[in-house]
Amino acid sequence: MTIEELQEIGKIEKEKQDGFKHRIHVCVAAGCLSCQSGQVKEALEKEVSRRGQESWTSVKGVGCLGLCTAGPMVAIEPDGILYQGVSVSDASDILEALGGPAVSRLDCSAHMPFFTKQKKIVLENCGKIDPESIEDYIAEGGYEGLYNALRIMTPTGVIEQISKGGLRGRGGAGFPTGLKWTAVSKTKSNIKFVVCNADEGDPGAFMDRSVLESDPHRVLEGMAIAGFAVGANYGFIYVRAEYPLAVKRVRTAIARAERLGVLGRNIFNTTFNFDITVRLGAGAFVCGEETALIASIEGRRGSPRPRPPFPSELGLWGYPTLINNVETFANVPPIIRKGGDWFAATGTDKSKGTKVFALAGRVNNTGLIEAPMGTKLREIVFDIGGGILEGRKFKAVQTGGPSGGCIPEQFLDMSMDYESLAKVGSIMGSGGLIVMDETSCMVDVAKFFIEFCMSESCGKCVPCRVGTVQIYNVLKRITEGKGKPTDIGLLEELCDLVKNTSLCGLGQTAPNPVLSTLNYFMDEYRAHIDDKVCPAGTCHFNHTEESQ
Amino acid sequence: MEAKEAERVKVDEDRRWRLVNRTMRLHGHQPDALIETLHAVQESFGFLDLDSLKYVADSLHLPLSLVYGVATFYHFFTLKPPGEHTCVICLGTACYIAGSTNMLKAVEKEVGIKPGETTSDGKLSLLTARCMGSCGLAPAVVFDGAIHGKMSSTAVLQNIRRLLNHDD
Ligand SMILES: Cc1cc2nc3c(=O)[nH]c(=O)nc-3n(C[C@H](O)[C@H](O)[C@H](O)COP(=O)(O)O)c2cc1C
Ligand code: SF4
Ligand code: SF4
Ligand code: FES
Ligand code: FES
Numbered sequence: 001m002t003i004e005e006l007q008e009i010g011k012i013e014k015e016k017q018d019g020f021k022h023r024i025h026v027c028v029a030a031g032c033l034s035c036q037s038g039q040v041k042e043a044l045e046k047e048v049s050r051r052g053q054e055s056w057t058s059v060k061g062v063g064c065l066g067l068c069t070a071g072p073m074v075a076i077e078p079d080g081i082l083y084q085g086v087s088v089s090d091a092s093d094i095l096e097a098l099g100g101p102a103v104s105r106l107d108c109s110a111h112m113p114f115f116t117k118q119k120k121i122v123l124e125n126c127g128k129i130d131p132e133s134i135e136d137y138i139a140e141g142g143y144e145g146l147y148n149a150l151r152i153m154t155p156t157g158v159i160e161q162i163s164k165g166g167l168r169g170r171g172g173a174g175f176p177t178g179l180k181w182t183a184v185s186k187t188k189s190n191i192k193f194v195v196c197n198a199d200e201g202d203p204g205a206f207m208d209r210s211v212l213e214s215d216p217h218r219v220l221e222g223m224a225i226a227g228f229a230v231g232a233n234y235g236f237i238y239v240r241a242e243y244p245l246a247v248k249r250v251r252t253a254i255a256r257a258e259r260l261g262v263l264g265r266n267i268f269n270t271t272f273n274f275d276i277t278v279r280l281g282a283g284a285f286v287c288g289e290e291t292a293l294i295a296s297i298e299g300r301r302g303s304p305r306p307r308p309p310f311p312s313e314l315g316l317w318g319y320p321t322l323i324n325n326v327e328t329f330a331n332v333p334p335i336i337r338k339g340g341d342w343f344a345a346t347g348t349d350k351s352k353g354t355k356v357f358a359l360a361g362r363v364n365n366t367g368l369i370e371a372p373m374g375t376k377l378r379e380i381v382f383d384i385g386g387g388i389l390e391g392r393k394f395k396a397v398q399t400g401g402p403s404g405g406c407i408p409e410q411f412l413d414m415s416m417d418y419e420s421l422a423k424v425g426s427i428m429g430s431g432g433l434i435v436m437d438e439t440s441c442m443v444d445v446a447k448f449f450i451e452f453c454m455s456e457s458c459g460k461c462v463p464c465r466v467g468t469v470q471i472y473n474v475l476k477r478i479t480e481g482k483g484k485p486t487d488i489g490l491l492e493e494l495c496d497l498v499k500n501t502s503l504c505g506l507g508q509t510a511p512n513p514v515l516s517t518l519n520y521f522m523d524e525y526r527a528h529i530d531d532k533v534c535p536a537g538t539c540h541f542n543h544t545e546e547s548q
Numbered sequence: 549m550e551a552k553e554a555e556r557v558k559v560d561e562d563r564r565w566r567l568v569n570r571t572m573r574l575h576g577h578q579p580d581a582l583i584e585t586l587h588a589v590q591e592s593f594g595f596l597d598l599d600s601l602k603y604v605a606d607s608l609h610l611p612l613s614l615v616y617g618v619a620t621f622y623h624f625f626t627l628k629p630p631g632e633h634t635c636v637i638c639l640g641t642a643c644y645i646a647g648s649t650n651m652l653k654a655v656e657k658e659v660g661i662k663p664g665e666t667t668s669d670g671k672l673s674l675l676t677a678r679c680m681g682s683c684g685l686a687p688a689v690v691f692d693g694a695i696h697g698k699m700s701s702t703a704v705l706q707n708i709r710r711l712l713n714h715d716d
Contacts, residue, residue, distance in 0.1 A: 031684050034695035068684030203679035204641030210681075241587065241624050242680055280587050282622030285678070299582035300614075301621040360642035360683040367684045401641065432683075434641050448644055452678065458621075 001261045001268055003147050006138060009260075013139040020058040022098045023077040024048075026086075027127065028061035029068075029213045030206075030245050031367075036088070037072035043091040044074075051095060063214020065127035066115070068367040070108060075127065082115075084108035113383040114365045119346065121354050122330045123370045126214040131249050134256040137217040143262045145336035149225045150270045153336075155185060158229040162332065164340025166352035171197055171288075171325030172403065172429050174351070174418040180322065183312040184230040187320040192232035194223050195316070195323045197293060198239040198246070201285035202401030203452065205432030207356040208326035210368045212239065212246035215330070216253035220276060222329030224263060225336055227274045230322050235276040238293055242283065250278055285402070285456035289504050290323045292458065303460045304504035325430065327356055347373035351417035355428065361398075361435035362389045371416070378412040381435055392437040396520070400429025402449045402456075403509035405516030406442065425516045427509075441538035442521040443528055446514045447475040453510035464507025467498035471514060481541030483529035491518065564592035568600075572607055579610060582618055586625055595626045631666040631673035633692055633711045637704070640679030642686040651687060652676065654701040658708065671712055 017023065026032075026041040044059045065073040070084035076098065083094065083106040090106060097103045120126070129136040137143070149158050163178025184192060196219060200208040212219060223235045239247050254276050257263040265273045284302045286292045290311050292302035297316060315321020331353060335343045344352050351373035357380065360366045364386035371380060377397060381387070388394050396406040405426035407414070414420050421428050436445070454468040471494050474487050495511035495518075502508045518525065527533050532541055571588040575581030585608065589600045596619050605615040619625045637643075637652050652663070655674060659667055666673040682688045685697025691707055 030695070031682050031697070034682055034685060034688075034697050068682075071685070200681070201678075202641075203639075204643075204683050205679070206681035206683055242677065246681075280584065281624075282583055282587070283624030283678075284622050296583065297580065299578075299580035299584075299618070301618055358683060360686060361645045366642075366686070398641065432641065434645055436645060440645060448641070 003144075003151070003268075006143060006147060009135055010139040010141070013133075013135040017058070017139070019056075021056040022058070022079075024057065024059045024094070025062040025065075025075040025077060025127065026059065027063070027065045027071060027073040027075075028131075029064035029210060030243075031064065031068035032071035032073055033245070035071045037086075039088050040072050040074065040086050040091070043088040044094065047091040047095050053095075057095070057098065060130050061132075062128060063126045063131050064123075064210045064368050066118075066123075066367045066369060067108065067365060069365060073108075073127075074106075076102075080110050082108045082110045112386075114367075114369075114386060117375075117379060117384050118370050119354055119372050120370050121334055121343075121346070122211060122218075122327055122356050123214070123368065124334070125218065126210065126368070129215065131214050131216055132252050132256075134217060134253070134260060134262075137215070141337060142217055142333070143221055145333035146221050146224050146228075146262060147268050149228050149336050150268050150272055155229045155231065158225060158336060159185060161335055161340040162229075165335045165343035166340075166347075166350075167328065167331055167335060167343065168351065168418065169325055170327035170331070170355070170430065172400070172427065174428060177324065177328055180312060180324070181226065181229050183310075184232070184320050184322040187313060189320050191234075191319045192230060193316045193319060193321040194227045194230065194232045194235040195293065195297070195311075195321055196223055196235065196237040196326055196329055197288060197290070197323055198237055198243075198326045199281050199288040199293065200240055200243075200326075200430065201288040201456075202403075202430050202432045204360055204434050205358045205401060205430055207358050207368065207431045209240075209243050209246050210358075211326055211330050211356070212243070213249055216246075216250045217257065218330045218333055219250075219326055220253055220257055220263060222332035223276060224267070224274045225332050226322060226324065226329065228272055230320075232320075232322065233273050233275065235274060236279050236297055236316070237276060238279045238281055238287075238297060240283070241280045247278060247280065254278070284458075285452070286458045286504070286506050289506060292504070293323065294321065301458075303458050304506075306503060327431070348415060348417045350419055355416065355431055357431045357433045359385050359433050359435070361433075362392065362437040362439070363387070363435040364389055373417045374415045376412075377407065377414050377416055380416065380433065381412070385435065388435065388437050392439070395436045395438050395440060396442065398426075398434040398436065398445070398513070399432065400427035400512070401432050402452045403427060403505065403512055404429045405512050406436070406445065406520065407516075408520040425512070425519055427512070439536055439538070441479070441534050441536035442517045442524045443475060443534075444479055444536075444538050446517045447472065447479055449513035450475060450510065453506060457506065457510075461501075461503040461507065463498050463501040464503070464510065467494055467502075467507070468510055470494050471498065471511065475514070478525065478528050479534070479539040481528065481532045481539070483525075485529060487529060488518070488522075488525060567592050568604075569607075572604075577608055579608060582608060582610065582615065583622070586615075586619055590625060595629050597627070597629075628666070632671050634673045634675060634690070635704070635708060635711075636675040636677050636680075636690040637663075638678075638680055638682075638686070638688045638690075639676045640683065640686075642679070642683035643688055646686040648687040651689070651699065651701050651704050655704055655708065658705055672708065
């Protein structure tokens with residue numbers, strides 16, 4: 001394929017779409033599908049043909065439109081009208097209103113801060129393109145980055161742009177992507193691998209899922225560019241088996257890309273070959289850890305091993321392996337297309353670009369959002385998120401899942417970037433943002449996370465296998481009103497031990513939710529232990545209550 | 549009549565093994581096909597029994613202990629046959645904050661089993677999950693493979709009663 005052919009595909013697709021006076025986009029990502037958006041789409045299609053307006057009205061399924069809580073979501077283009085909570089019976093009214101004012105009972109203002117405060121790079125195509133159509137992706141400039149990389153740039157040049165853009169890993173730790181690529185590219189080996197980590201183990205996060213479901217080609221293109229840059233010809237996407245729709249869309253995307261020749265042999269008439277295979281996870285959080293993930297792809301139990309050697313030297317089957325997160329790869333094509341400088345213009349000094357967050361919990365607008373690095377936490381919760389449910393009082397935001405921490409009200413004006421989050425005792429993590437209000441008991445929250453780590457511990461090393469159980473037991477007794485005054489000291493000691501002596505990241509970060517709640521919500525621990533009351537009213541103390 | 553039925557079951561089983569065999573062939577019967585193969589077995593038969601583990605171990609030339617170790621390590625695999633219906637309650641963070649623990653308690657009380665168990669009549673399996681990626685619709689529950697969002701204890705119990713009474 002040549003660039004002209006690629007552009008021709010995009011042009012034909014664009015013309016085809018522009019030929020429709022009205023374009024109806026129905027969200028068919030998992031959230032809306034579970035509120036019957038599939039049937040809504042069918043009803044709209046039927047209504048279009050019943051009215052005989054197929055030639056000027058199109059209906060297509062698109063990825064997540066963002067406001068998942070209000071699904072099924074429908075967008076009317078080019079008018080920019082958004083409808084929420086659409087049901088099958090609304091089809092006729094929606095068609096009636098085309099070209100005129102929106103159906104007021106379904107109208108969801110596209111001007112609300114939820115939409116206007118966001119900036120989309122990773123999600124630029126989400127809700128716009130049909131995730132199962134490669135032509136649609138190409139019409140938005142897709143695979144041009146890969147073309148530029150292969151035909152115009154050198155591997156070093158590609159890595160230079162990534163470094164210049166200041167892209168950092170979106171899987172949690174924020175390691176500079178350019179450095180990682182350089183390390184793999186410098187290894188001498190005929191066989192190398194590129195692995196996309198789509199295990200998304202943080203319970204309460206759905207960014208990677210949404211990207212794969214809404215815009216899978218972007219991730220494939222990012223992986224192929226990475227393969228070219230580091231000298232790898234094989235890629236694996238390790239996806240959770242709990243995400244069947246994402247798995248299906250990725251498989252479809254790979255097949256289409258191979259058929260078109262943008263994956264496979266001699267891509268864009270060069271000597272570069274790149275194949276991608278999907279591998280299913282099987283429900284183990286620890287397999288998100290890179291050495292465990294490698295073991296799992298090799299078909300073994302997902303037990304981590306000590307690093308170094310890092311996967312960049314010794315990875316899959318002993319060969320150098322580049323492992324990046326879904327969102328990291330999704331940032332690559334626009335960086336190559338528009339340049340590192342363009343990317344670096346967004347964000348803060350040390351954290352560039354945007355971050356996708358899965359906003360959930362006790363907030364009005366739950367859904368998928370993307371904001372520039374450095375956006376204030378308050379803007380995310382109160383502007384984009386629309387504030388707390390039922391007008392209740394904000395208590396904390398949990399970031400980073402089981403490896404992260406709880407951020408209390410006093411830090412609402414902090415900037416969301418890697419360093420600032422670390423400073424307040426949490427981490428960016430993969431982007432799960434859970435908002436809590438006064439009805440959440442922070443001791444119970446700590447117990448919830450440590451229980452998660454306890455059951456997900458792979459059992460390889462003692463501090464994590466035994467320590468998480470000990471921490472859990474202490475927290476359990478506190479939430480049952482049986483806590484002792486010495487328990488606080490005991491918790492601190494146990495956390496310190498598990499944090500510093502565990503083998504892998506799971507154990508090393510498992511105490512974080514406990515430490516951060518101890519740090520900011522000591523009064524709640526004290527209330528449970530000393531006064532035998534749960535300020536949030538979540539914990540029930542069976543017999544002690546009356547005796548107090 | 550009975551012979552026909554037995555024949556049908558056998559043909560059906562052969563067809564299901566074909567998917568398993570195809571998966572192994574696709575991976576050239578290499579050791580790294582193990583997890584993919586176990587997925588295929590579970591997809592075909594609903595769970596992994598000892599016979600299929602033995603069959604997979606033989607076909608991939610792996611020790612049975614290793615196959616068993618992998619099958620028990622990953623939560624997604626189940627070694628027990630599932631009930632006729634399944635109810636999976638999400639205990640991920642978003643659903644926990646939205647009160648899924650209370651929902652689970654209500655269901656446990658209604659059907660008298662704990663997560664991971666199946667009712668004695670084999671009608672319902674109760675399971676829990678750590679996030680299904682529908683956190684925007686928390687709390688989420690999956691009934692027989694279909695995700696239901698924004699559930700409540702009452703709604704879950706209603707659904708369960710409907711599932712259980714329907715096929716009498
Ligand atoms: C217990 C544990 C779980 C992890 N889970 C994930 C995950 O679900 N997704 C992910 O991308 N990275 C996860 N990571 C981080 C990966 O090990 C790895 O650092 C990351 O995939 C690298 O990609 P990046 O540089 O693009 O961030 C996890 C790490 C640990 C220790
Ligand atoms: S101590 Fe526990 S984890 Fe270690 S081998 Fe024995 S049973 Fe397994
Ligand atoms: S820290 Fe926990 S998860 Fe990691 S290797 Fe040790 S036991 Fe396994
Ligand atoms: S899943 Fe439809 S808007 Fe997010
Ligand atoms: S936490 Fe339940 S679906 Fe994500």
